[in-house]
Amino acid sequence: MDITIQPGDITKIDADAVVNAANSTLLGGGGVDGAIHRAGGPQILAETKKLRETALPDGLPAGQAVATTAGNLPATWVIHTVGPVYSASEDRSSILASAYRESLEVAEEIGARSVAFPAISAGIYGWPMDDAARIAVETVAESDADMTVIFVPFGPEATAAFEAALANLA
Template sequence: MGIEILKGDITKQHVDAIVNAANSSLLGGGGVDGAIHRAGGPAILAECQDLRRSHYGKGLPTGQAVATTAGRLDAHWVIHTVGPVYSPGEDRGELLASCYRESLAVADSLGADSIAFPAVSAGVYGWPAASAAAIAVAAVRAAETNVADIRFVLFNDEVYTAFERALG
């Protein structure tokens, strides 16, 4: 398994699967979620709506993952995962780690060889960058996966630097 840290736009990655830091509704939102839905087009939203009608009527639970088409993205699939909102008074690190493990498990079930992750929960969900990076890198390193090419594609300098340090 190779792990790479990149700064840039996750929607521009040529990989088998792009991970979406989704909200539980699966119906799009801000940040990475909105960017993936905009770049991928209406096919992603249509499959997310089908998932809501069939399996996830109450939304995708935090820490779990599910795949849809990637639409117009240069990928085969989008793997949607819902990260926890950061809470200084409650340790939700296991839920955050689960996002990475479950995304890799879905990627394995699809036969994906390459995957691009954002920094789940490190944006509007308020997770401190250094902690988010340490949890993400540890979860990916510990995962039993057949995915050979794992990328963290990060949008801003603070998060990029935190992931570089975590990968160390």
């Protein structure tokens, strides 16, 4: 596994698959989710609606992942995953780790050789960035997936957190 950090806009990353920090409806939202839906165009929404009508009538549970087309994005696929909302009173780190693991499993299933991740749950879901980055990097590093993983932090705080988490692996 090759792990890199490429700060910026995940909708512009050249990877086989980009991971969408989605909400359980899979129908778009704010943050990364909204950006991916806007940049990818209506094909993504059409496929997520079809998933909701068939395999996922109750939505995608937190910690799981599913793939769709990437529409107009440079990637071939979007892997939608739902991270948990942060809670100071309940440890949900296993669900966050599962979102990364399940996304990598889906990436392998669809034949992706490279996958780009945002900081799942670290935006509107309130997960502290340093801890979110640590969980992300450690979970990906533990995987035996044979691919390139690109973390795409947005902003200097997120970039510093991912760089520190990656440095702590050594």
